[in-house]
Amino acid sequence: MTPQRIATNPSTLPQSSGSLYLGLMSGTSLDGVDAALVEFTKNLPRVVATAHTPFPPSLRERLADITRRHWQGSMEALLKLDHDLAIVLADMAQEIIASQPKRSVAAIGSHGQTVFHAPSEPIWNTWQLGDPSVIAYRTGVTTVADFRRADLAAGGQGAPLTPAFHSQVFASPHPTAVVNLGGIANITVLPVSPEQPILGFDSGPANTLLDQWIFRHQSQPYDRDGHWGASGRVDPSSLQRLLQDAYFHTPLPKSTGTDYFNLDWLKHRLGDRIATLKPADLQATLTELTAITVTEAMQKLPMNVTRVVLCGGGAHNTFLCTRIESLLPEGTELIHSSLLGIDPDFVEAIAFAWLAKRRIENIAIDLRSITGAKQAMVLGAIYPGQETSCS
Numbered sequence: 001m002t003p004q005r006i007a008t009n010p011s012t013l014p015q016s017s018g019s020l021y022l023g024l025m026s027g028t029s030l031d032g033v034d035a036a037l038v039e040f041t042k043n044l045p046r047v048v049a050t051a052h053t054p055f056p057p058s059l060r061e062r063l064a065d066i067t068r069r070h071w072q073g074s075m076e077a078l079l080k081l082d083h084d085l086a087i088v089l090a091d092m093a094q095e096i097i098a099s100q101p102k103r104s105v106a107a108i109g110s111h112g113q114t115v116f117h118a119p120s121e122p123i124w125n126t127w128q129l130g131d132p133s134v135i136a137y138r139t140g141v142t143t144v145a146d147f148r149r150a151d152l153a154a155g156g157q158g159a160p161l162t163p164a165f166h167s168q169v170f171a172s173p174h175p176t177a178v179v180n181l182g183g184i185a186n187i188t189v190l191p192v193s194p195e196q197p198i199l200g201f202d203s204g205p206a207n208t209l210l211d212q213w214i215f216r217h218q219s220q221p222y223d224r225d226g227h228w229g230a231s232g233r234v235d236p237s238s239l240q241r242l243l244q245d246a247y248f249h250t251p252l253p254k255s256t257g258t259d260y261f262n263l264d265w266l267k268h269r270l271g272d273r274i275a276t277l278k279p280a281d282l283q284a285t286l287t288e289l290t291a292i293t294v295t296e297a298m299q300k301l302p303m304n305v306t307r308v309v310l311c312g313g314g315a316h317n318t319f320l321c322t323r324i325e326s327l328l329p330e331g332t333e334l335i336h337s338s339l340l341g342i343d344p345d346f347v348e349a350i351a352f353a354w355l356a357k358r359r360i361e362n363i364a365i366d367l368r369s370i371t372g373a374k375q376a377m378v379l380g381a382i383y384p385g386q387e388t389s390c391s
Protein backbone atom coordinates (compact mmCIF):
# COMPACT_ATOMS: atom_id res chain seq x y z
CA MET A 1 0.00 0.00 0.00
CA THR A 2 1.68 3.23 -1.13
CA PRO A 3 1.00 6.46 0.73
CA GLN A 4 -0.36 9.14 -1.58
CA ARG A 5 2.57 11.39 -0.70
CA ILE A 6 5.27 11.66 1.91
CA ALA A 7 6.10 15.28 2.51
CA THR A 8 9.40 15.82 4.27
CA ASN A 9 9.92 19.07 6.11
CA PRO A 10 13.04 20.57 4.48
CA SER A 11 13.77 22.70 7.53
CA THR A 12 14.35 19.65 9.74
CA LEU A 13 18.05 19.13 10.25
CA PRO A 14 19.26 15.52 9.89
CA GLN A 15 21.50 15.97 12.92
CA SER A 16 18.58 17.06 15.15
CA SER A 17 18.67 15.21 18.43
CA GLY A 18 15.05 15.28 19.66
CA SER A 19 13.17 11.99 19.87
CA LEU A 20 10.99 10.91 16.95
CA TYR A 21 7.43 9.64 17.30
CA LEU A 22 5.03 8.65 14.54
CA GLY A 23 1.32 9.42 14.91
CA LEU A 24 -1.28 7.55 12.84
CA MET A 25 -4.83 8.83 12.75
CA SER A 26 -7.97 7.87 10.88
CA GLY A 27 -11.09 9.71 11.92
CA THR A 28 -14.80 9.42 11.38
CA SER A 29 -14.68 10.81 7.81
CA LEU A 30 -13.16 7.49 6.68
CA ASP A 31 -11.14 9.36 4.08
CA GLY A 32 -7.98 7.43 4.97
CA VAL A 33 -5.02 7.57 7.34
CA ASP A 34 -3.01 10.66 8.22
CA ALA A 35 0.52 10.12 9.48
CA ALA A 36 2.95 12.57 11.04
CA LEU A 37 6.53 11.82 11.98
CA VAL A 38 7.30 14.29 14.72
CA GLU A 39 10.44 15.31 16.53
CA PHE A 40 9.89 16.49 20.08
CA THR A 41 12.27 18.77 21.85
CA LYS A 42 10.89 18.82 25.38
CA ASN A 43 7.21 18.74 24.51
CA LEU A 44 7.26 20.97 21.46
CA PRO A 45 6.57 19.22 18.16
CA ARG A 46 8.45 19.76 14.94
CA VAL A 47 7.04 17.85 12.00
CA VAL A 48 9.65 15.87 10.08
CA ALA A 49 7.37 14.18 7.52
CA THR A 50 3.68 13.72 6.81
CA ALA A 51 1.67 11.38 4.61
CA HIS A 52 -1.92 10.64 3.78
CA THR A 53 -3.05 7.24 2.54
CA PRO A 54 -6.63 7.04 1.27
CA PHE A 55 -8.44 3.85 2.22
CA PRO A 56 -8.90 1.47 -0.71
CA PRO A 57 -12.63 1.72 -1.60
CA SER A 58 -13.41 -1.85 -0.48
CA LEU A 59 -11.77 -1.32 2.92
CA ARG A 60 -13.58 1.99 3.32
CA GLU A 61 -16.89 0.31 2.52
CA ARG A 62 -16.25 -2.44 5.07
CA LEU A 63 -15.35 0.15 7.73
CA ALA A 64 -18.42 2.25 6.91
CA ASP A 65 -20.60 -0.83 7.08
CA ILE A 66 -19.29 -1.89 10.47
CA THR A 67 -19.81 1.54 12.04
CA ARG A 68 -23.51 1.47 11.19
CA ARG A 69 -25.51 1.22 14.35
CA HIS A 70 -27.34 -1.98 13.53
CA TRP A 71 -24.48 -3.81 11.87
CA GLN A 72 -25.28 -7.50 11.63
CA GLY A 73 -21.96 -8.87 10.36
CA SER A 74 -20.00 -11.82 11.64
CA MET A 75 -17.16 -12.06 14.17
CA GLU A 76 -14.96 -13.35 11.31
CA ALA A 77 -15.61 -10.18 9.28
CA LEU A 78 -14.79 -7.99 12.28
CA LEU A 79 -11.54 -9.75 13.09
CA LYS A 80 -10.43 -9.82 9.46
CA LEU A 81 -11.03 -6.09 9.23
CA ASP A 82 -8.99 -5.55 12.41
CA HIS A 83 -6.11 -7.41 10.75
CA ASP A 84 -6.46 -5.90 7.24
CA LEU A 85 -6.51 -2.36 8.60
CA ALA A 86 -3.42 -3.11 10.71
CA ILE A 87 -1.54 -4.13 7.56
CA VAL A 88 -2.44 -0.81 5.90
CA LEU A 89 -1.31 1.11 9.00
CA ALA A 90 1.91 -0.90 9.38
CA ASP A 91 2.89 -0.57 5.71
CA MET A 92 2.25 3.14 5.77
CA ALA A 93 4.28 3.53 8.98
CA GLN A 94 7.10 1.47 7.49
CA GLU A 95 7.33 3.67 4.38
CA ILE A 96 7.54 6.86 6.37
CA ILE A 97 10.10 5.41 8.76
CA ALA A 98 12.14 4.22 5.76
CA SER A 99 12.06 7.73 4.31
CA GLN A 100 14.24 8.88 7.25
CA PRO A 101 16.92 6.15 7.24
CA LYS A 102 19.27 7.95 9.63
CA ARG A 103 16.81 8.38 12.50
CA SER A 104 15.22 5.82 14.78
CA VAL A 105 11.64 6.16 15.88
CA ALA A 106 10.94 5.83 19.60
CA ALA A 107 7.32 4.75 19.19
CA ILE A 108 4.26 4.79 16.98
CA GLY A 109 1.00 6.16 18.36
CA SER A 110 -1.81 4.47 16.45
CA HIS A 111 -5.31 5.68 17.14
CA GLY A 112 -6.99 2.95 15.04
CA GLN A 113 -10.43 3.24 13.47
CA THR A 114 -13.27 3.70 15.89
CA VAL A 115 -15.99 1.19 15.11
CA PHE A 116 -17.93 1.56 18.32
CA HIS A 117 -18.06 4.35 20.89
CA ALA A 118 -20.64 4.05 23.66
CA PRO A 119 -19.35 5.90 26.74
CA SER A 120 -22.42 5.39 28.93
CA GLU A 121 -24.43 2.68 30.59
CA PRO A 122 -25.23 -0.05 29.79
CA ILE A 123 -22.31 -0.60 27.38
CA TRP A 124 -19.57 1.81 28.54
CA ASN A 125 -16.99 0.83 25.97
CA THR A 126 -15.18 2.09 22.89
CA TRP A 127 -13.28 0.14 20.29
CA GLN A 128 -10.71 1.03 17.67
CA LEU A 129 -9.64 -1.49 15.02
CA GLY A 130 -6.14 -1.96 13.57
CA ASP A 131 -4.34 -4.66 15.58
CA PRO A 132 -1.33 -2.90 17.20
CA SER A 133 0.60 -6.20 17.54
CA VAL A 134 0.72 -6.39 13.75
CA ILE A 135 1.98 -2.79 13.50
CA ALA A 136 4.66 -3.39 16.15
CA TYR A 137 5.74 -6.65 14.52
CA ARG A 138 5.87 -5.42 10.93
CA THR A 139 7.65 -2.14 11.73
CA GLY A 140 9.78 -3.40 14.62
CA VAL A 141 8.79 -0.21 16.43
CA THR A 142 7.04 -0.12 19.80
CA THR A 143 3.44 0.82 19.20
CA VAL A 144 1.05 2.56 21.56
CA ALA A 145 -2.65 2.05 20.93
CA ASP A 146 -6.02 1.76 22.68
CA PHE A 147 -5.72 5.31 24.02
CA ARG A 148 -9.34 5.77 25.00
CA ARG A 149 -10.31 2.92 27.28
CA ALA A 150 -8.27 3.91 30.33
CA ASP A 151 -10.26 7.15 30.35
CA LEU A 152 -13.51 5.21 30.08
CA ALA A 153 -12.43 2.92 32.88
CA ALA A 154 -12.01 6.03 35.04
CA GLY A 155 -15.58 7.08 34.26
CA GLY A 156 -14.75 9.39 31.36
CA GLN A 157 -16.19 9.70 27.85
CA GLY A 158 -12.91 8.49 26.32
CA ALA A 159 -13.15 11.50 24.01
CA PRO A 160 -11.92 13.96 23.05
CA LEU A 161 -8.28 13.32 23.92
CA THR A 162 -6.64 15.96 21.74
CA PRO A 163 -7.45 19.02 23.95
CA ALA A 164 -4.45 18.09 26.14
CA PHE A 165 -2.25 18.44 23.05
CA HIS A 166 -4.03 21.58 21.85
CA SER A 167 -3.24 23.23 25.16
CA GLN A 168 0.48 22.61 24.51
CA VAL A 169 0.55 24.12 21.03
CA PHE A 170 -2.36 26.56 20.70
CA ALA A 171 -2.47 28.29 24.11
CA SER A 172 -2.35 32.07 23.81
CA PRO A 173 -3.04 35.24 25.82
CA HIS A 174 -6.56 35.21 24.28
CA PRO A 175 -9.31 32.76 25.26
CA THR A 176 -9.11 30.36 22.33
CA ALA A 177 -11.33 27.68 20.81
CA VAL A 178 -9.72 25.06 18.60
CA VAL A 179 -12.33 23.73 16.18
CA ASN A 180 -11.41 20.47 14.49
CA LEU A 181 -13.71 19.97 11.50
CA GLY A 182 -13.38 16.22 10.95
CA GLY A 183 -16.33 13.91 10.33
CA ILE A 184 -17.56 15.26 13.65
CA ALA A 185 -16.78 18.80 14.89
CA ASN A 186 -14.63 18.71 18.05
CA ILE A 187 -14.10 21.88 20.06
CA THR A 188 -11.35 22.55 22.59
CA VAL A 189 -11.62 25.64 24.77
CA LEU A 190 -8.36 27.01 26.14
CA PRO A 191 -8.95 29.63 28.83
CA VAL A 192 -6.32 32.21 29.67
CA SER A 193 -6.43 31.75 33.42
CA PRO A 194 -4.95 28.51 34.77
CA GLU A 195 -7.78 28.46 37.33
CA GLN A 196 -10.33 27.88 34.59
CA PRO A 197 -10.53 24.33 33.25
CA ILE A 198 -9.81 23.36 29.64
CA LEU A 199 -12.98 22.11 28.00
CA GLY A 200 -13.34 19.72 25.08
CA PHE A 201 -16.45 18.29 23.45
CA ASP A 202 -18.11 17.40 20.16
CA SER A 203 -20.58 20.02 18.96
CA GLY A 204 -22.14 17.68 16.36
CA PRO A 205 -21.59 16.68 12.74
CA ALA A 206 -19.06 18.46 10.48
CA ASN A 207 -18.07 16.62 7.28
CA THR A 208 -19.81 13.33 7.81
CA LEU A 209 -23.28 14.38 6.62
CA LEU A 210 -21.85 16.63 3.87
CA ASP A 211 -19.73 13.73 2.56
CA GLN A 212 -22.54 11.20 2.68
CA TRP A 213 -25.07 13.51 1.03
CA ILE A 214 -22.82 14.55 -1.86
CA PHE A 215 -21.76 10.94 -2.37
CA ARG A 216 -25.42 9.91 -2.61
CA HIS A 217 -26.28 12.59 -5.19
CA GLN A 218 -23.07 13.43 -7.06
CA SER A 219 -20.91 10.33 -6.43
CA GLN A 220 -18.20 12.65 -5.07
CA PRO A 221 -16.36 11.75 -1.84
CA TYR A 222 -16.66 15.31 -0.52
CA ASP A 223 -17.93 18.77 -1.41
CA ARG A 224 -14.71 20.35 -2.66
CA ASP A 225 -14.34 23.83 -1.14
CA GLY A 226 -18.09 23.67 -0.40
CA HIS A 227 -18.99 24.60 -4.00
CA TRP A 228 -22.06 22.38 -4.21
CA GLY A 229 -23.39 23.56 -0.85
CA ALA A 230 -22.79 27.17 -1.85
CA SER A 231 -24.91 26.62 -4.97
CA GLY A 232 -27.96 25.70 -2.85
CA ARG A 233 -30.28 27.66 -0.55
CA VAL A 234 -30.79 26.87 3.11
CA ASP A 235 -34.24 25.42 3.83
CA PRO A 236 -35.23 27.12 7.13
CA SER A 237 -37.87 24.57 8.09
CA SER A 238 -35.51 21.58 7.63
CA LEU A 239 -32.79 23.44 9.49
CA GLN A 240 -35.12 23.94 12.45
CA ARG A 241 -36.01 20.26 12.51
CA LEU A 242 -32.34 19.28 12.53
CA LEU A 243 -31.47 21.81 15.23
CA GLN A 244 -34.14 20.36 17.51
CA ASP A 245 -32.12 17.19 17.99
CA ALA A 246 -31.48 16.59 21.70
CA TYR A 247 -27.71 16.21 21.23
CA PHE A 248 -27.30 19.91 20.45
CA HIS A 249 -28.99 20.79 23.76
CA THR A 250 -27.21 18.20 25.93
CA PRO A 251 -24.89 19.76 28.53
CA LEU A 252 -21.14 18.99 28.64
CA PRO A 253 -19.29 16.66 28.79
CA LYS A 254 -20.49 15.08 25.57
CA SER A 255 -19.10 13.23 22.59
CA THR A 256 -20.72 11.67 19.58
CA GLY A 257 -19.96 9.76 16.40
CA THR A 258 -21.10 8.72 12.96
CA ASP A 259 -23.06 5.85 14.45
CA TYR A 260 -25.46 8.63 15.52
CA PHE A 261 -25.06 11.39 12.90
CA ASN A 262 -25.57 9.67 9.56
CA LEU A 263 -28.08 9.52 6.70
CA ASP A 264 -30.49 7.45 8.81
CA TRP A 265 -30.48 10.27 11.36
CA LEU A 266 -31.16 12.77 8.57
CA LYS A 267 -34.07 10.74 7.20
CA HIS A 268 -35.48 10.25 10.66
CA ARG A 269 -35.35 14.00 11.46
CA LEU A 270 -36.70 15.22 8.13
CA GLY A 271 -39.24 12.49 7.37
CA ASP A 272 -41.05 12.92 4.03
CA ARG A 273 -39.65 16.42 3.59
CA ILE A 274 -36.30 15.00 2.52
CA ALA A 275 -37.77 13.83 -0.81
CA THR A 276 -39.17 17.28 -1.62
CA LEU A 277 -35.90 19.18 -1.18
CA LYS A 278 -33.45 19.97 -3.95
CA PRO A 279 -30.29 18.00 -3.03
CA ALA A 280 -28.05 21.10 -3.28
CA ASP A 281 -30.43 22.95 -0.93
CA LEU A 282 -30.05 20.19 1.65
CA GLN A 283 -26.25 20.41 1.28
CA ALA A 284 -26.49 24.15 1.99
CA THR A 285 -28.73 23.37 4.97
CA LEU A 286 -26.30 20.77 6.35
CA THR A 287 -23.40 23.20 5.99
CA GLU A 288 -25.44 25.79 7.89
CA LEU A 289 -26.27 23.17 10.56
CA THR A 290 -22.56 22.67 11.24
CA ALA A 291 -21.82 26.41 11.20
CA ILE A 292 -24.67 27.13 13.65
CA THR A 293 -23.98 24.24 16.04
CA VAL A 294 -20.26 25.05 16.17
CA THR A 295 -20.77 28.76 16.82
CA GLU A 296 -23.72 28.34 19.23
CA ALA A 297 -21.76 25.79 21.26
CA MET A 298 -19.05 28.40 21.70
CA GLN A 299 -21.57 31.03 22.76
CA LYS A 300 -22.88 28.76 25.55
CA LEU A 301 -19.43 28.56 27.16
CA PRO A 302 -18.69 30.07 30.57
CA MET A 303 -16.08 32.40 28.98
CA ASN A 304 -15.90 34.65 25.92
CA VAL A 305 -13.76 33.09 23.23
CA THR A 306 -12.00 35.79 21.18
CA ARG A 307 -9.84 33.61 18.94
CA VAL A 308 -10.93 30.54 16.94
CA VAL A 309 -8.36 28.20 15.39
CA LEU A 310 -9.68 25.96 12.61
CA CYS A 311 -8.16 22.59 11.72
CA GLY A 312 -9.22 19.24 10.21
CA GLY A 313 -10.19 18.60 6.60
CA GLY A 314 -13.28 20.81 6.90
CA ALA A 315 -10.94 23.80 7.24
CA HIS A 316 -10.58 23.49 3.43
CA ASN A 317 -14.34 23.89 2.96
CA THR A 318 -14.35 27.59 2.12
CA PHE A 319 -18.14 27.84 2.19
CA LEU A 320 -18.36 26.27 5.67
CA CYS A 321 -15.53 28.48 7.00
CA THR A 322 -17.22 31.59 5.61
CA ARG A 323 -20.50 30.63 7.27
CA ILE A 324 -18.75 30.01 10.61
CA GLU A 325 -17.00 33.36 10.33
CA SER A 326 -20.24 35.21 9.63
CA LEU A 327 -21.92 33.67 12.71
CA LEU A 328 -19.12 34.45 15.16
CA PRO A 329 -19.61 37.50 17.39
CA GLU A 330 -17.96 40.63 16.06
CA GLY A 331 -14.34 40.97 17.11
CA THR A 332 -13.66 37.21 17.20
CA GLU A 333 -10.53 36.35 15.26
CA LEU A 334 -10.77 33.27 13.00
CA ILE A 335 -7.53 31.67 11.82
CA HIS A 336 -6.40 28.39 10.29
CA SER A 337 -3.91 26.36 12.34
CA SER A 338 -1.38 26.70 9.49
CA LEU A 339 -0.97 30.32 10.55
CA LEU A 340 0.36 28.97 13.85
CA GLY A 341 2.72 26.62 12.03
CA ILE A 342 0.63 23.43 12.17
CA ASP A 343 -0.88 21.97 9.00
CA PRO A 344 -4.66 21.63 9.61
CA ASP A 345 -4.67 18.15 8.03
CA PHE A 346 -2.17 16.73 10.53
CA VAL A 347 -3.06 18.25 13.90
CA GLU A 348 -4.65 15.00 15.05
CA ALA A 349 -1.84 12.76 13.78
CA ILE A 350 0.70 14.99 15.56
CA ALA A 351 -1.46 14.74 18.68
CA PHE A 352 -1.24 10.93 18.62
CA ALA A 353 2.54 11.10 18.26
CA TRP A 354 2.50 13.32 21.36
CA LEU A 355 0.14 10.97 23.21
CA ALA A 356 2.47 8.03 22.40
CA LYS A 357 5.38 9.97 23.87
CA ARG A 358 3.38 10.64 27.00
CA ARG A 359 2.55 6.94 27.34
CA ILE A 360 6.15 5.85 26.86
CA GLU A 361 7.17 8.35 29.54
CA ASN A 362 4.35 7.13 31.80
CA ILE A 363 2.90 10.60 32.19
CA ALA A 364 -0.73 10.81 33.22
CA ILE A 365 -2.99 13.17 31.28
CA ASP A 366 -5.54 15.17 33.18
CA LEU A 367 -8.79 15.12 31.20
CA ARG A 368 -11.14 15.46 34.17
CA SER A 369 -12.67 18.73 32.96
CA ILE A 370 -12.94 17.39 29.40
CA THR A 371 -14.06 13.76 29.46
CA GLY A 372 -15.41 13.63 33.01
CA ALA A 373 -12.82 11.02 34.07
CA LYS A 374 -12.43 10.81 37.84
CA GLN A 375 -8.66 11.18 37.73
CA ALA A 376 -5.71 11.88 35.46
CA MET A 377 -4.79 8.67 33.64
CA VAL A 378 -1.82 7.23 31.75
CA LEU A 379 -3.47 6.58 28.37
CA GLY A 380 -2.71 3.78 25.92
CA ALA A 381 -1.36 0.25 25.89
CA ILE A 382 2.20 -0.57 24.81
CA TYR A 383 2.97 -3.24 22.20
CA PRO A 384 6.76 -3.67 22.18
CA GLY A 385 8.67 -3.60 18.91
CA GLN A 386 10.55 -6.85 18.29
CA GLU A 387 13.63 -5.75 16.46
CA THR A 388 15.85 -8.74 17.24
CA SER A 389 15.21 -12.43 16.88
CA CYS A 390 15.70 -14.74 19.87
CA SER A 391 19.13 -16.29 20.36
Ligand SMILES: Nc1ncnc2c1ncn2[C@@H]1O[C@H](COP(=O)(O)OP(=O)(O)O)[C@@H](O)[C@H]1O
Binds near residue numbers: 028222
Ligand atom coordinates in the same frame (compact mmCIF):
# COMPACT_ATOMS: atom_id res chain seq x y z
N1 LIG B 1 -10.94 20.91 -0.30
C1 LIG B 1 -11.89 20.45 0.55
N2 LIG B 1 -13.13 21.00 0.50
C2 LIG B 1 -14.10 20.57 1.31
N3 LIG B 1 -13.94 19.59 2.22
C3 LIG B 1 -12.73 19.02 2.32
C4 LIG B 1 -11.64 19.42 1.51
N4 LIG B 1 -10.58 18.66 1.85
C5 LIG B 1 -10.98 17.82 2.84
N5 LIG B 1 -12.28 18.04 3.12
C6 LIG B 1 -13.12 17.33 4.09
O1 LIG B 1 -12.31 16.85 5.14
C7 LIG B 1 -12.64 15.47 5.40
C8 LIG B 1 -11.47 14.80 6.04
O2 LIG B 1 -11.18 15.51 7.22
P1 LIG B 1 -10.41 14.85 8.41
O3 LIG B 1 -9.91 15.96 9.25
O4 LIG B 1 -9.44 13.86 7.88
O5 LIG B 1 -11.57 14.11 9.17
P2 LIG B 1 -11.51 12.78 10.04
O6 LIG B 1 -10.55 13.08 11.16
O7 LIG B 1 -12.90 12.57 10.49
O8 LIG B 1 -11.01 11.70 9.12
C9 LIG B 1 -13.06 14.93 4.05
O9 LIG B 1 -13.88 13.80 4.21
C10 LIG B 1 -13.80 16.12 3.47
O10 LIG B 1 -15.12 16.14 3.89
Ligand SMILES: [Mg+2]
Binds near residue numbers: 025027032
Ligand atom coordinates in the same frame (compact mmCIF):
# COMPACT_ATOMS: atom_id res chain seq x y z
MG1 LIG C 1 -9.28 11.79 8.02
